[in-house]
Amino acid sequence: MTARDTVLIATFAALTAVLGLLPPLPVPLVPVPITAQTMGVMLAGLMIGPRRGGLAMLLLLGVVALGIPLLAGGRGGLAVFAGPSAGYLIGWPIGAFVTGMLARGATSPAPLFAACLAGGIGVVYACGIPGVALISGISVPTAALASAAFLPGDLIKAGVATAVAVTLRRAYPRLTP
Amino acid sequence: MITGLYIPGDSLLHRCPAGVKLIALVLIGIGLIAIDNLFLLCALAVVVAASYSAFAGLGVAPVWQATRAVLVWLGLIVLAQALLAGVEAAAETVVRLLILIWSAALVSYTSRLSDMAAVLERGLAAFKPLGVQPEKTAFMIALTLRLVPAIFAIARDVRDAQRARGVDASVVTAIVPALTRIMAHADAVSDALTARGYERWDTAP
Numbered sequence: 001m002t003a004r005d006t007v008l009i010a011t012f013a014a015l016t017a018v019l020g021l022l023p024p025l026p027v028p029l030v031p032v033p034i035t036a037q038t039m040g041v042m043l044a045g046l047m048i049g050p051r052r053g054g055l056a057m058l059l060l061l062g063v064v065a066l067g068i069p070l071l072a073g074g075r076g077g078l079a080v081f082a083g084p085s086a087g088y089l090i091g092w093p094i095g096a097f098v099t100g101m102l103a104r105g106a107t108s109p110a111p112l113f114a115a116c117l118a119g120g121i122g123v124v125y126a127c128g129i130p131g132v133a134l135i136s137g138i139s140v141p142t143a144a145l146a147s148a149a150f151l152p153g154d155l156i157k158a159g160v161a162t163a164v165a166v167t168l169r170r171a172y173p174r175l176t177p
Numbered sequence: 178m179i180t181g182l183y184i185p186g187d188s189l190l191h192r193c194p195a196g197v198k199l200i201a202l203v204l205i206g207i208g209l210i211a212i213d214n215l216f217l218l219c220a221l222a223v224v225v226a227a228s229y230s231a232f233a234g235l236g237v238a239p240v241w242q243a244t245r246a247v248l249v250w251l252g253l254i255v256l257a258q259a260l261l262a263g264v265e266a267a268a269e270t271v272v273r274l275l276i277l278i279w280s281a282a283l284v285s286y287t288s289r290l291s292d293m294a295a296v297l298e299r300g301l302a303a304f305k306p307l308g309v310q311p312e313k314t315a316f317m318i319a320l321t322l323r324l325v326p327a328i329f330a331i332a333r334d335v336r337d338a339q340r341a342r343g344v345d346a347s348v349v350t351a352i353v354p355a356l357t358r359i360m361a362h363a364d365a366v367s368d369a370l371t372a373r374g375y376e377r378w379d380t381a382p
Contacts, residue, residue: 002311002367002371002376003368003371003375003376004364004367004371005368006313006316006320006365006367006370007363007366007367007370008363008367009317009322010317010320010321010324011324011326011359011360013271013317013321013365014321014324014325014327014328015356017321017325018325018329018332021329021330028244042352043356047356051352054239057245059317059321060319060321060341061318062297062314062318063318063321063322064352065293066178066181066290066293066294066297066318067182067183067285067288067290067293068181068182068290068322069181069182070179070325072209073246075246076181076182076285077182077281077282077284077286078202078281078284078285079246079247079278079279079281079285079287081281082272082274082278082281083246083247083278084247084250085249085250090222090337093228121281121353125261126265135274135371136250136253136254136257136270136274137254137258137260137262137266137269137270138254138257138258139261143259145280146253146257148285150375160352164352164353164356166379167353168284168353168356168357171353171357172357
């Protein structure tokens with residue numbers, strides 16, 4: 001691992017933490033406030049590739065587990081891994097990795113958006129929904145229904161992440177993973 | 178500056194080694210699977226909540242702080258469980274969850290970041306044959322903690338600059354210029370690390 005890899009991994013871990021510190025955006029018709037934090041999962045996959053993107057999310061979760069409240073809403077510590085949303089957190093590194101894999105070599109918006117949908121939403125929900133079902137003792141379909149509340153916000157984030165990645169790859173060509 | 182969840186103190190739990198507390202937490206997690214008596218679970222929950230005061234000297238405020246983070250989830254669970262599986266099943270799930278969350282939070286409240294990181298580093302040493310470098314992992318954790326305020330400052334600068342020019346500063350319009358500067362910052366940091374021989378850290382004992 002080069003110095004550049006190390007710094008990029010730490011940078012995207014920290015960036016995802018900062019996205020969670022920003023005030024949540026109210027989205028019409030959705031009862032839960034939407035934080036920008038999960039956009040970090042998509043951005044890490046798109047901007048620094050599957051391996052470094054996945055490691056960045058793993059690093060963030062490690063720092064959170066050590067007792068630093070870097071998750072949206074000032075949550076952190078070991079308790080977040082015992083709570084119902086633990087599955088989603090476990091989905092972050094895998095989601096960033098899958099986003100990065102699918103986005104490899106893509107430069108136009110459509111495949112990048114598809115990568116965000118599959119990795120940043122599909123994989124994260126696939127880990128999160130069974131986690132909610134397991135810890136809360138409710139059925140998987142019920143858990144899926146509850147998670148649907150986050151879908152509009154996550155679709156917006158996938159769109160923003162795609163737009164950012166397209167623009168930034170043009171502004172900063174050295175980045176292409 | 179970022180502050181951790183650690184609350185300074187000199188209680189029994191504060192002095193207990195972080196590794197011991199983590200092992201105890203894992204044992205509680207495993208033990209909870211075996212208990213399905215609601216009365217026993219409630220008694221255990223009271224014991225855990227009481228140990229905040231009795232063994233950690235923290236009082237009740239941190240118990241509420243740990244609970245507040247999952248309050249929405251608890252409401253959803255009660256709603257879904259009570260309708261589908263009955264009130265008793267709902268109570269059992271909620272109490273079991275509270276025991277686990279309170280115990281986990283208690284470990285975080287009474288363990289210093291440096292002690293937790295030391296346990297992690299020792300644990301990672303077992304994976305050395307797989308190419309994991311515990312020293313570099315510890316360095317990356319420190320680097321992340323330093324980069325959070327740095328990136329936050331960059332984001333604030335960009336937003337302030339846009340406001341000064343009369344641009345309606347939303348997250349979306351600010352994120353591209355902010356990321357460009359964040360990437361340039363990352364380049365500067367990695368150049369500085371390379372100049373200080375970071376790549377040769379592998380060979381350090």
